[in-house]
Amino acid sequence: xxxxxxxxxxxxxxxxxxxxxxxxxxxxxxxxxxxxxxxxxxxxxxxxxxxxxxxxxxxxxxxxxxxxxxxxxxxxxxxxxxxxxxxxxxxxxxxxxxxxxxxxxxxxxxxxxxxxxxxxxxxxxxxxxxxxxxxxxxxxxxxxxxxxxxxxxxxxxxxxxxxxxxxxxxxxxxxxxxxxxxxxxxxxxxxxxxxxxxxxxxxxxxxxxxx
Amino acid sequence: xxxxxxxxxxxxxxxxxxxxxxxxxxxxxxxxxxxxxxxxxxxxxxxxxxxxxxxxxxxxxxxxxxxxxxxxxxxxxxxxxxxxxxxxxxxxxxxxxxxxxxxxxxxxxxxxxxxxxxxxxxxxxxxxxxxxxxxxxxxxxxxxxxxxxxxxxxxxxxxxxxxxxxxxxxxxxxxxxxxxxxxxxxxxxxxxxxxxxxxxxxxxxxxxxxxxxxxxxxxxxxxxxxxxxxxxxxxxxxxxxxxxxxxxxxxxxxxxxxxxxxxxxxxxxxxxxxxxxxxxxxxxxxxxxxx
Numbered sequence: 148x149x150x151x152x153x154x155x156x157x158x159x160x161x162x163x164x165x166x167x168x169x170x171x172x173x174x175x176x177x178x179x180x181x182x183x184x185x186x187x188x189x190x191x192x193x194x195x196x197x198x199x200x201x202x203x204x205x206x207x208x209x210x211x212x213x214x215x216x217x218x219x220x221x222x223x224x225x226x227x228x229x230x231x232x233x234x235x236x237x238x239x240x241x242x243x244x245x246x247x248x249x250x251x252x253x254x255x256x257x258x259x260x261x262x263x264x265x266x267x268x269x270x271x272x273x274x275x276x277x278x279x280x281x282x283x284x285x286x287x288x289x290x291x292x293x294x295x296x297x298x299x300x301x302x303x304x305x306x307x308x309x310x311x312x313x314x315x316x317x318x319x320x321x322x323x324x325x326x327x328x329x330x331x332x333x334x335x336x337x338x339x340x341x342x343x344x345x346x347x348x349x350x351x352x353x354x355x356x357x358x
Numbered sequence: 359x360x361x362x363x364x365x366x367x368x369x370x371x372x373x374x375x376x377x378x379x380x381x382x383x384x385x386x387x388x389x390x391x392x393x394x395x396x397x398x399x400x401x402x403x404x405x406x407x408x409x410x411x412x413x414x415x416x417x418x419x420x421x422x423x424x425x426x427x428x429x430x431x432x433x434x435x436x437x438x439x440x441x442x443x444x445x446x447x448x449x450x451x452x453x454x455x456x457x458x459x460x461x462x463x464x465x466x467x468x469x470x471x472x473x474x475x476x477x478x479x480x481x482x483x484x485x486x487x488x489x490x491x492x493x494x495x496x497x498x499x500x501x502x503x504x505x506x507x508x509x510x511x512x513x514x515x516x517x518x519x520x521x522x523x524x525x526x527x528x529x530x531x532x533x534x535x536x537x538x539x540x541x542x543x544x545x546x547x548x549x550x551x552x553x554x555x556x557x558x559x560x561x562x563x564x565x566x567x568x569x570x571x572x573x574x575x576x577x578x579x580x581x582x583x584x585x586x587x588x589x590x591x592x593x594x595x596x597x598x599x600x601x602x603x604x605x606x607x608x609x610x611x612x613x614x615x616x617x618x619x620x621x622x623x624x625x626x627x628x629x630x631x632x633x634x635x636x637x638x639x640x641x642x643x644x645x646x647x648x649x
Contacts, residue, residue: 234451243519243553243554244517244519244522244553244635245629245632245633246534246536246626246633248627248629248632249626249628249629251536266628267628267629267632270632270634278522280521280522280536280602280605281602283536285386326598326599326602328521330519330522334556339554341554341555341597343518345520345598346597346598347598348598352598352599
């Protein structure tokens, strides 16, 4: 009888663990749209600073009311020019595949960092990338220089902290769900930098829901 | 079969059940084997986008045709048994003891041995000749089976990483591309490797499947024969976005390929200068630093 009860408890616990894993998804953040163009504002921080994983690197998104949300699921209108502004508070880790230092799929094939246009970044200077493989879109994000005097340690980071500002634009395709991810192995404390936040939706990868 | 035929059952003691079953099985074979070969066969993948996929398609048709009599024997015996030997009436008694029949055992062993050895010979003959060049499978860094004039094959490095395929072209200045475009009717030598965990390069319609392993140069040959697109997938569970690690390749004419690769060299000229020298394997830094 005792074995039966223990087995039942174990099965129920496993069921709830799996259900919790599958049911909990990051919220959807809609980009603000005006005059036929959308604006998506994001930030990357070296450490979230809060439960459940205060040490994990992550992306955050800004809503139209100026509030930051911890999510990587972004909703965009189809066939629309999207202006992306990305505040980058993390330092450089370097690309595993230097090919991803190339800007691809943006308007004009370029992006800008702190107001200066570029089409290829030095791969060692990359802190993260914003890459949507199915759209051929990829932008390397330049890291904050090593030895920054005023680094941000917890999200959301105010612009008073050391950061770089990356801007680019792209045109969304037809409706669909397109995964995006960072291609820099940036998960500190994980083997090869590719565990934890790199393997969990809501941190360094997510989806573009084009509607 | 005579032992079965001598059993006493509802169908009478003199019925030669074994002979009946064999006749039914033979008739079913005459009907269904041609259907498998000529009706189902053309729809068995991976079709005919390359010489290797055509060979694989033919092998799959042959194996299906060979498996059909085995399947039919099971079904016929099963159907015959539940029809003829089922219990009629309320009385249930033990059947006669079944003893081994040397003829059946020898026949079974001989038949299965011949089938297995024949298939092994058939598979080896289809895999090793230079015309097959490994049948599209990864052969490791030192391939046993190479196509004629393997040195003149178009060298394409396939680089897997979580979760993206990129392709490097040592014969064209070491340029790297996010897309795979191949010329038709030309031998291709894929050099498959990985930058992080194990992946598997699976160009489905080309009949190519080769593991992408960090620090390993896995060579696979293919000769595309049709102008068409083909799917590329990862066939090794490799993490969160494994299911999204796919892209589409194109087989084009030689002139279209020349144009495409020339444009790629110009487009990616800047980043090509940043790439490490072409190598069969890479151990890129950073290995463990991050953040």
